[in-house]
Amino acid sequence: MKHDCLVIGGGLAGLTAGIRCAEAGLKVAVISAGECALTFASGSLDVLGRVPGQGAVRRPFEAIDTLAAERPEHPYSRLGGEAVAQAMGWFHGQMAEAGLALGRAEEQGENQWRMTAAGALRPTYYSQPAVQPLGWEMFQSPDMAPKKIVFVNITGFLDFMPELAARNLKQHPSLKEATVEHMNITLPLEHGHGATADTMRAPQLAYAMGNKDMDILSRVMAERIQQADLVVLPACFDPDLGSEEQGSTRLQQLRMRTGLNIIDVAALPPSVHGLRMHQALRNRFRALGGFLVPGTQAGHGMVKGNRVISVSTGEDLLFADHFILASGSFFSRGLDSKKHEPSQPCEVKEPVFGLDLYGLPENNLDFSSRRFLAAEGQSFTRCGVALNEQGNPSMNGLALKNLHVAGAVLGGYDPVQECSGGGVAISTGWEAAQQVINQVKKESAQ
Amino acid sequence: MNLFNINSGGFTSDRSFDQCLKCTACTSQCPVALARPDFPGPKQCGPDGERLRLKSPDFLDDALKYCTGCKRCEVACPSDVRIADIIALAKDKYGNNSFKVRDFVLSHTDMMGTLTRGTAPLVNKLTSIKPVKMLMDKGLGIDQRRTFPAYARKSFRSQYKSVAARQENFVRKVSYFHGCSVNNNEPELGMDLIKVLNAMNIGVRLMKKEKCCGVPLVANGFHKKARANGELNMASFEESLNGGSERVVATSSSCAWMLKDEYPHILGVSNENVQSRISFITRFLANEFKSGNIPAMKPVNLKVAYHSPCHLIRAGGVIHTLKTLWEIPGLELTQLDSNCCGIAGTYGFKKENYETSQSVGDKLFKQIEASGCDYVVTDCETCKWQVEMSTSKKVLHPVTLLAMSLA
Ligand code: SF4
Ligand code: SF4
Numbered sequence: 001m002k003h004d005c006l007v008i009g010g011g012l013a014g015l016t017a018g019i020r021c022a023e024a025g026l027k028v029a030v031i032s033a034g035e036c037a038l039t040f041a042s043g044s045l046d047v048l049g050r051v052p053g054q055g056a057v058r059r060p061f062e063a064i065d066t067l068a069a070e071r072p073e074h075p076y077s078r079l080g081g082e083a084v085a086q087a088m089g090w091f092h093g094q095m096a097e098a099g100l101a102l103g104r105a106e107e108q109g110e111n112q113w114r115m116t117a118a119g120a121l122r123p124t125y126y127s128q129p130a131v132q133p134l135g136w137e138m139f140q141s142p143d144m145a146p147k148k149i150v151f152v153n154i155t156g157f158l159d160f161m162p163e164l165a166a167r168n169l170k171q172h173p174s175l176k177e178a179t180v181e182h183m184n185i186t187l188p189l190e191h192g193h194g195a196t197a198d199t200m201r202a203p204q205l206a207y208a209m210g211n212k213d214m215d216i217l218s219r220v221m222a223e224r225i226q227q228a229d230l231v232v233l234p235a236c237f238d239p240d241l242g243s244e245e246q247g248s249t250r251l252q253q254l255r256m257r258t259g260l261n262i263i264d265v266a267a268l269p270p271s272v273h274g275l276r277m278h279q280a281l282r283n284r285f286r287a288l289g290g291f292l293v294p295g296t297q298a299g300h301g302m303v304k305g306n307r308v309i310s311v312s313t314g315e316d317l318l319f320a321d322h323f324i325l326a327s328g329s330f331f332s333r334g335l336d337s338k339k340h341e342p343s344q345p346c347e348v349k350e351p352v353f354g355l356d357l358y359g360l361p362e363n364n365l366d367f368s369s370r371r372f373l374a375a376e377g378q379s380f381t382r383c384g385v386a387l388n389e390q391g392n393p394s395m396n397g398l399a400l401k402n403l404h405v406a407g408a409v410l411g412g413y414d415p416v417q418e419c420s421g422g423g424v425a426i427s428t429g430w431e432a433a434q435q436v437i438n439q440v441k442k443e444s445a446q
Numbered sequence: 447m448n449l450f451n452i453n454s455g456g457f458t459s460d461r462s463f464d465q466c467l468k469c470t471a472c473t474s475q476c477p478v479a480l481a482r483p484d485f486p487g488p489k490q491c492g493p494d495g496e497r498l499r500l501k502s503p504d505f506l507d508d509a510l511k512y513c514t515g516c517k518r519c520e521v522a523c524p525s526d527v528r529i530a531d532i533i534a535l536a537k538d539k540y541g542n543n544s545f546k547v548r549d550f551v552l553s554h555t556d557m558m559g560t561l562t563r564g565t566a567p568l569v570n571k572l573t574s575i576k577p578v579k580m581l582m583d584k585g586l587g588i589d590q591r592r593t594f595p596a597y598a599r600k601s602f603r604s605q606y607k608s609v610a611a612r613q614e615n616f617v618r619k620v621s622y623f624h625g626c627s628v629n630n631n632e633p634e635l636g637m638d639l640i641k642v643l644n645a646m647n648i649g650v651r652l653m654k655k656e657k658c659c660g661v662p663l664v665a666n667g668f669h670k671k672a673r674a675n676g677e678l679n680m681a682s683f684e685e686s687l688n689g690g691s692e693r694v695v696a697t698s699s700s701c702a703w704m705l706k707d708e709y710p711h712i713l714g715v716s717n718e719n720v721q722s723r724i725s726f727i728t729r730f731l732a733n734e735f736k737s738g739n740i741p742a743m744k745p746v747n748l749k750v751a752y753h754s755p756c757h758l759i760r761a762g763g764v765i766h767t768l769k770t771l772w773e774i775p776g777l778e779l780t781q782l783d784s785n786c787c788g789i790a791g792t793y794g795f796k797k798e799n800y801e802t803s804q805s806v807g808d809k810l811f812k813q814i815e816a817s818g819c820d821y822v823v824t825d826c827e828t829c830k831w832q833v834e835m836s837t838s839k840k841v842l843h844p845v846t847l848l849a850m851s852l853a
Contacts, residue, residue: 035523296765
């Protein structure tokens with residue numbers, strides 16, 4: 001049996017597209033190979049946090065329209081601020097259906113702040129449910145800013161570094177006068193089978209903790225932390241979906257029992273927040289009748305004229321009427337780079353179809369900077385699939401009509417520098433699905 | 447030749463650990479590391495540990511034994527590190543391989559089947575009564591809380607005799623690797639397969655001789671025996687494929703994966719002459735359906751929930767089972783979220799693993815109970831035992847469901 005739509009890639013973009021197709025009643029399957037980037041994500045969703053040269057963005061959808069005028073190759077430019085806002089709103093509703101209530105700033109269409117495990121503040125749009133939104137005004141001046149912030153770690157847990165985070169946070173212009181402290185709390189780890197926190201990653205720590213640990217944690221925090229405006233813990237409390245509805249997440253309980261304003265932030269990967277969002281996406285997709293096919297690497301796409309006919313996986317061929325490519329960037333192998341000669345620029349390819357790319361390197365010096373977090377960004381992150389005016393990709397200049405592309409495999413934007421990864425994945429996934437839905441409607445009307 | 451296999455002192459070692467990017471995706475998906483945090487997880491036990499073990503076997507972590515071999519870590523890995531294989535090979539090479547009667551009994555599935563033959567009703571009775579279960583628990587370390595799969599009164603091979611002659615009348619024929627569980631515990635599944643393939647004008651033959659594929663033997667450290675079985679199986683496969691069978695099909699997803707994808711690098715048994723002609727059954731069926739060979743079916747009017755076995759996911763075979771099920775009329779199919787059931791072959795039978803096994807499976811069991819399905823469908827026999835023991839639902843193999851829908 002043929003699918004109406006086959007989505008290549010099971011990350012944020014692919015599942016968003018899959019959910020939208022399934023919601024419209026299409027027969028859709030998502031194939032995936034390897035864990036997606038959500039495993040490493042903060043679990044907050046950025047839309048547009050920074051425009052190079054202009055600094056932090058307060059109203060992302062308005063900024064998108066300005067961006068569009070200057071940067072026509074940016075995936076947002078084709079969509080425009082209003083469509084991106086619509087996609088985000090729709091996504092919020094889908095996650096709510098799956099039991100993940102994403103929080104946004106009080107003011108409609110405004111960014112809020114999220115804190116990283118290293119104590120930096122980044123503009124973001126949606127935050128994970130248990131997080132109290134850190135409003136935009138909060139870090140604009142020392143008067144509004146919290147006066148006392150305490151970082152708390154579970155003794156031994158290596159993937160969260162409160163000392164470093166506290167030091168970094170102190171650098172923030174509006175926190176120069178604030179007291180930033182850090183402390184460790186030792187826990188017995190009730191379900192840890194005797195293992196200690198230093199051997200655990202965040203999800204393991206989450207499952208190792210039991211009620212006894214929560215009792216100790218809340219008692220010690222209540223005793224030792226006085227009058228803090230903000231308490232920051234590593235995200236290792238609520239690994240599973242579904243406890244939020246009852247208002248009984250461990251984090252909510254900690255807040256209630258200590259009376260403190262506690263947030264938990266994603267520690268080093270794997271990220272409990274990211275994994276939980278992935279779970280919500282999968283649940284929603286399946287609930288709408290979509291099918292998930294893990295462990296399936298897309299090989300080569302077969303193209304006839306301007307249409308994709310099938311995609312190979314191992315010894316088999318998968319056929320469909322429409323295809324959505326959401327295979328991610330270099331790390332997820334949606335893009336492939338090879339270096340032949342040290343003096344030559346490396347060769348970059350989109351391996352499934354060999355699609356035309358934007359931002360190919362002219363020489364190696366331009367393609368990557370030796371400074372990992374270079375201010376101007378890394379140009380390889382802007383390299384990816386180029387789309388034409390109608391939103392179709394092309395192969396040697398020939399546009400493919402039934403192939404749509406979404407997420408990090410797209411070129412023309414820098415998710416790290418712009419804080420735009422989540423919004424691009426969601427809005428382009430949403431848009432790719434809409435294109436498929438429109439075509440299916442058109443075809444069935446004929 | 448596999449670039450990543452090196453052979454030293456009779457043991458194979460997997461060098462794919464050099465590809466590890468230290469991203470921890472594997473650890474986030476390891477059901478055992480989440481259920482019992484004293485298991486350091488695939489990254490530490492696999493690529494990280496192997497680097498150290500190559501220096502000195504003293505770095506062997508006893509916790510390796512908790513790995514179930516489910517291969518979810520390999521599915522999660524974006525860099526093709528064969529993590530579970532590295533762990534399995536390390537267990538073989540450095541592990542404490544002192545002989546355990548219990549492991550011998552559990553892993554020698556074909557022999558146990560033969561020994562119990564004729565006494566099946568008695569054995570079934572015995573393994574289900576309390577004092578015997580306690581004895582097995584205390585004496586052997588087989589957990590008394592576990593329900594044993596029942597042994598069939600008449601093996602599949604002897605039931606097959608009644609339909610053997612008819613099979614030769616078909617122009618097209620396939621050979622069927624039935625494996626231990628169909629032969630000893632579930633001959634009905636084998637008979638269902640014959641019904642389905644015959645309805646598609648394909649005859650079903652058996653190999654003159656087949657032995658346990660080796661999955662339980664490898665898991666319990668009997669690599670030598672597994673290797674010998676592998677050699678015999680591959681010779682049998684070649685013989686039947688030369689003798690007019692189009693393909694060798696298997697109804698057990700783990701057997702199929704072992705035979706087709708694991709023999710060379712886990713056991714050093716070459717399967718290159720037959721590899722491309724070994725298929726897990728739903729792959730064979732999906733391809734037949736695609737080319738128009740679909741048996742006449744009537745609506746089954748059932749609501750089923752599909753659970754994909756870990757090893758089928760690893761083999762990239764989930765799509766074939768879905769395609770097969772999509773063809774059944776009147777089937778309301780939902781897919782359960784991909785979670786390990788926890789049994790992992792013989793793993794969950796062991797007393798020391800019972801708690802881990804059940805807590806790994808807990809998410810799946812809850813989902814099944816909440817699904818409101820008539821049946822659970824899955825491709826693996828041990829998943830079936832585990833789900834039937836741990837939930838209120840009965841479990842069907844896709845082939846059984848097809849047989850039910852035959853017009
Ligand atoms: S095979 Fe399964 S149990 Fe073993 S390390 Fe990998 S994921 Fe964990
Ligand atoms: S998923 Fe693969 S690359 Fe990542 S840490 Fe595990 S073995 Fe290494």
